[in-house]
Amino acid sequence: MPEPLPPALLIGGGGLLFGAGTLAELGRGARERGLRRVLLIGVRAVADVGLLERAEQALGAAGVVHATLLAADGEPTDAAIGELVAAARGGDFEGIVALGGGSVIDTAKVVGLLLGAGGSTLDYVNAPFGRGAAPPRPPLPLIAVPTTAGSGSEVSAVAVLDLVADDVKTAISHPLLRPALAIADPATTVTLPPAPTAAAGLDVLAHALESLTALPYARRTLAPGAPRPAYSGANPYSDALCEQALPLLARGLPRAVRDGGSLDARTDVMLAATLAGLGAAVAGAHAGHACAYGVASRRLTTAGAAGRPVAHGFAAALMLAPLLRRTHASDPARHERAARLLDVDGPAAEAPDHPREPSSELLPARVAALIAAVGAPSGLRELGFDERDVVPMAELALRQERLMAGAPMPLGREQLAAMLAEAL
Known part of the structure; x- marks a missing residue:
């Protein structure tokens, strides 16, 4: 009988261009990867601020032929992705360019997967x-250009989508989904309004903290013959990246929300998003994200596609304090170090009649402070949920097996329900 594979990291990735103005290198990046005819997928919002035109000009200047399709607004659904695939068939494309937030990049990943590998979503x-099958053939190569600083999809091997018939938010995860090139240009984010800036930035916070607190990679087991998962658990590589992201985010995000035109602040947040995205792409998020998926799925179930959407970053951030109170015992020193990294102004002087907070509350307090500093909702109740939603959301979260496998301790329905109740 084959022996189980030893603990190891699955670290992969394509190229990465970072810096203000790098959108102009889109065409050259495509040509360097042998792409002469590409499908450019954008969204109305990026067209309205002129970014789509700039991308088309960069492709044209390099002699890259392109066709442009606009994805539907909001998070991708399997139905909307199917419509884009149908529109793109016969285009003889060699690759795909995604220009937009994480939803657009995730859409492009699945479109490229279905065009390149065939099959159904x-x-x-x-x-x-x-079915969780491995692609029989590679997807079309993808160049991802994020116009929000949050999801990290431009460097990850995961595509998140809603399944319309099942009223559930879930994902496709496979190393072949990782983009061939990411172009992270902070200047593309300066027109993003305050609320989506805050939501995207808080998703970065969730990526960093869940990656730092995930089950360590050396404790994860793999059955004989099983492929390595895209997520390996907390490890020295992801720790270094995510720890670097925290002070950048704590310093830059409040300023980017207040002053969207500050390129310095936007650069801090984009760099934090890139670092945390690279770290999370290896370590993986876990129970907090599973609960955020449960929140989104509950909204689909109760309100349908026409219901008010839940900003993923807000839901993920609101799950952090309840989660971190429970994961603290798995590695108190790690949690306290993360709290110090988020406290960019240094620890406030303590009055004699105000004793030091319990160590398990240090990191939740810093999370709450950052949520407040960017004007985000302080609880799920502000997003339209109440006690009747708690158990259904916990049950939906528990089904996110890919994510729950990364939690540093077993968390069942009762524990997830308690976390969601705290997040109200």
Whole structure:
């Protein structure tokens, strides 16, 4: 019988260009990867601020032929992705360019997967919602240009989507989904309004803290013959990246929300998003994100596609304090170090009649402070949820097996329900 594979990291990735003005290198990046005819997928919001035109000019200047399709607003659904695939068939494309936030990049990943590998979306969606099959052929190469600083999709091997028939938010995860090139240009984010800036930035916070507190990679086991998962657990590589992201985010995000035109602040937040995205792409998020998916899925179930969407970054951030109170015992020193990294102004002087907070509350307090500093909702109740939603959301979260596998301790329905109740 084959022996189980030893603990190891699955670290992969394409190229990365970072810096203000790098959008202009899009065409050269495509040509360097042998792409002469590409499908450019954008969204109306990036067209309205002129970014889509700039991308088309950069492609044209390098002699790259392109066709442009606009993705639907909001998070990708399997139905909307199917419409884009149908529109793109016969285009003889050699690659795809995604210009937009994480939803656009995730859409482009699945479009490229279906055009390159064939099959249906459910063939590749993670179990238990889909078959979780490996692509029989590679997807079309993808160049990802994020116009928000948050999701990290430009450097990850995951595409998140909503399954319309099942009213559930889930994902496709496979190393072949990682983009061939990411172009992270902070200047593309300066027109992003305050609320989506805050939501995207808080998703970065969730990526960094969940990666730092995930089950360590050396404790994860892999059955004989099983492929290595895209997420390996907390490890020295991801720790270094995520720890560097925290002070950048704590310093830059409040300023980017207050003064969207500050390129310095936007650069700090984009760099934090890139670092945390690279770290999370290896370590993986865990139970907090699973609960955020449960929140989003509950909204689909109760309100349908026409319901008010839940900003993923807000939901993920609101799950952090309840989660971190529970993960603290797994590694108190790690949690306290993360709290210090988020406290960019240094510890406030303590009055004699105000004793030091319990160590398990240090990191939740810093998370709450950052949420407040960017004007984000302070609880799920502000997003339209109440006690009746808690258990259904916990049950939906528990089904996110890919994410729950990374939690540093077992968390069942009762524990997840308690976390969601605290997040109200």
